[in-house]
Amino acid sequence: MARTRLTPEREGELYGAVLDLLREVGYDALTMDAVAARTHSSKATLYRQWGSKPELVARALRHNKPADVAQIDTGSLRGDFHAMVSMGDDCQMERDSALMRGLVHAVHNNPDLHQALRELLVAPELTGLGVFLHRAVERGEVRADHPALKYVAHMLVGAFVARQLIEDRSVDKAFLADYIDAVLLPALGV
């Protein structure tokens, strides 16, 4: 698919509008017509640029992420994890977690959205974590065959979901920092 180049500013505006609409009406009620109207663009442009609603939504969510985790390199696994947490912003995390809760149902009913989120949001995040962990192994901080290595993402997902489910609170930086020191690093033997 040949894409007309959008300026990064224009692309950011479009993604911002998609996220606003997601928060206002939810995934199911979000239409390409509404995105076109809100952003003063044509539906044809949206489809040409993004192909489909699930891909547009997944790319908007990805664009919303503060920065690329893989670019962190502090020299220690503990430093890398804490740098990842401190890139976040408590208000942003609270807004994002409301957005994510709304998307859970949409994912259940829309396999295309689940697939797009997995490819565009989950996979790069896992790659980023993989980079951290690979460097930690190379430095000798973690054994290459450590059984907890394959479960780092599971531990992190648990922090986010259980904080909401059990404690009825959103994740914030202080909580994540404590969880990393109490759970992630000890499980990895660091």
Added chain:
Amino acid sequence: MARTRLTPEREGELYGAVLDLLREVGYDALTMDAVAARTHSSKATLYRQWGSKPELVARALRHNKPADVAQIDTGSLRGDFHAMVSMGDDCQMERDSALMRGLVHAVHNNPDLHQALRELLVAPELTGLGVFLHRAVERGEVRADHPALKYVAHMLVGAFVARQLIEDRSVDKAFLADYIDAVLLPALGV
């Protein structure tokens, strides 16, 4: 509220019908009328026994659980966790996780259901885990002030949710047993 005694068999039948309806139509479309029709009981009886739809659903889900985790007492924390996992049944877990995914959205839109699930399903489970962990502390297996103690439920929730979200697979006994040995016990220093 004075409850007429139902026989345990009759109560089990009613709960089974509620779960069947939940799987068939989802929480939002499940009505007390449909439960009454399916179970040949009157709506008045249902309301008298359970008060409300969220409570009926939460009790049905609780009744569905294989057994009370708190009754496990093998003499070691590792033994207790593995006994908990081996009480499960892979087919049952797969059915339950489909049910749970369907309920996530319902919880998002129905604070009463969230509250009922938290009280009737999450709280007893946490109490059960608390009993395990308390005994492990008393035996000297885990330090009383171990920082991972408060996050055991988070780690377990992560196993369930991330297995689905990241790996697109249901949890089974082999996976849980491996996760316990790779993550839970090392995080607790056991």
